Amino acid sequence: MHLMLQPMKFHSGVQLRLHNPRMDRIWLYPPSYIYHQSIIRSRGCAGDRAFPMTDDILARIRRLVGTVSREQLRYVECFVGDRVALFIPSVGPCFYAVTPDHAHPGYSFFLTFDDETRIAAEGKIITSKPGLVLAVDPDAVHHELAADEPPRYIGIFIERNFFVRQLFIYPDIPDEPFAFRSFPPGPELISLLKDFMNEAEAGLPGRDTLLEAVGTRIAHSLIRAAFAFPPMSDRLGARLEIHRAVEYLHGHYAEKVTVAVLARIAAMSPSHFSxxxxxxTGHPPLDYLIRLRLQKGRLLLRAGDDTITTIALKCGFASPSHFTACHQRHFGISPSEYQKKIG
Structure with missing residues (x-):
């Protein structure tokens, strides 16, 4: 039985897209695995309400992650429940993750999007494998190695005693640590992560109760996948060709991208690809690209390190006026008004 009651000695995607009738938002996504959709409410992106994050939210994060600060999470999207939390570095790294030789009080699992995330642990370098989950035990000392590009993963953090109680339900699970082991996720995991993000953002009555329920399902999905229980039927039928194109967009959104280029990547004719x-995805390819650029732009506006001109160029807009026009059309306010709103 895998109980881990005593202290024991971490992070890193598929990208999803979720649909909300009011507005939508593009999220990180693992290549050739599952295409995930995420939402944005009419008030703006998740980060609008996460920063400045409340003391209660920060306290919840620290119970799961450790002594992290608001500043260290400035480039990270946070979806926080009482026992489970999701973290997605978007336009920059998690600065706590690169702190040398740190550990987390809870269990952590990282659904990786690429092979660029590298972790130093137990005297070796562990490199992420796209589409797999990397499991890290509580108190396992490690750190993420800094890279030129932001890492691409969804970090799933689960409170230690809560996860152990779920493990108790499976009497045949061996009593051994995860020890930075990787495994393929169950096909239901992406849908569960989507549900958790949606509920965390909605802020509706019953939020904590529903986050606990979905968080419990996430924990069981990870346990069943980690120990090779019979998989559930795959309900996610997105096409691998489109996954490749979406993955390309997330890596090249700042560059000039055409439908012809994307169609070649997907090995389709341009008309069939479109x-x-x-x-x-629910969107034409170039409309999807604009939405992706806008999401990245709003995160940089929130961080406050760059001018609007610099942000426009970093995100692939032809000019600051093009960025402003797209932002106004999609969100109802200009980038400068958005900065004042969140400032």
Whole structure:
């Protein structure tokens, strides 16, 4: 039985896209695995309400992650429940993750998007594998190695005693640590992460109760996948060709991208690609790209380190006026008004 009651000696995607009738938002996504959708409410992106984060939210994060600060999470999207939390570095790294030789009080699992995330632990370098989950035990000393590009993963943090109680339900699980082991996720995990993000953002009555329920399902999904229980049927039928194109967009959103280029990546004709992409994502390819650039731009506006001109160029807009026009059209306010609103 895998109980881990005593202290024991971490992070890093598929990208999803979720749909909300009011507005939508693009999230990180693991290549050739599952295409995930995420939402944005009419008030703006998740970060609008996360920063400045409340003392209660920060206290919840620290119970799961450790002595992290608001500043260290400035580039990280946070979806926080009482026992489970999700973290996605978006336009920059988690500065706590690169702190040398730190550890987390809870269990952590990292659904990786690429092979660029590297972790130093137990005297070796562990490199992420796209589409797999990397498991880290509580109190396991490690740190993420800094890279030129932001890491691409969804970090799933689960309170230690809560996770142990879920493990108790499976009497045949061996009593051994995860020890930075990787495993393929169950096909239901992406949908559960989507539900958790949606509920965390909604802020509706019953939020904590529902986050606990979905968090419990996330824990069981990870346990069943880690110990090779029979998988649930795959309900996510997104096409691998479109996954490749979406993955390309997330890595090249600041560059000039055409439908012809994306169609070649997906090995389709441009017309067939455009129809398939819209069916899978809900948006034409270039509209999806604009939304992705806007999401990245709003995160940089929130961070407050760059001018609007610099942000526009970093995110692939032709000019600051193009960025402003797109932002105004999609969100109803200009970038400068948005900065004043969150300042």
């Amino acid at each position: 129809r398939t992409f819209r069916r899978e």
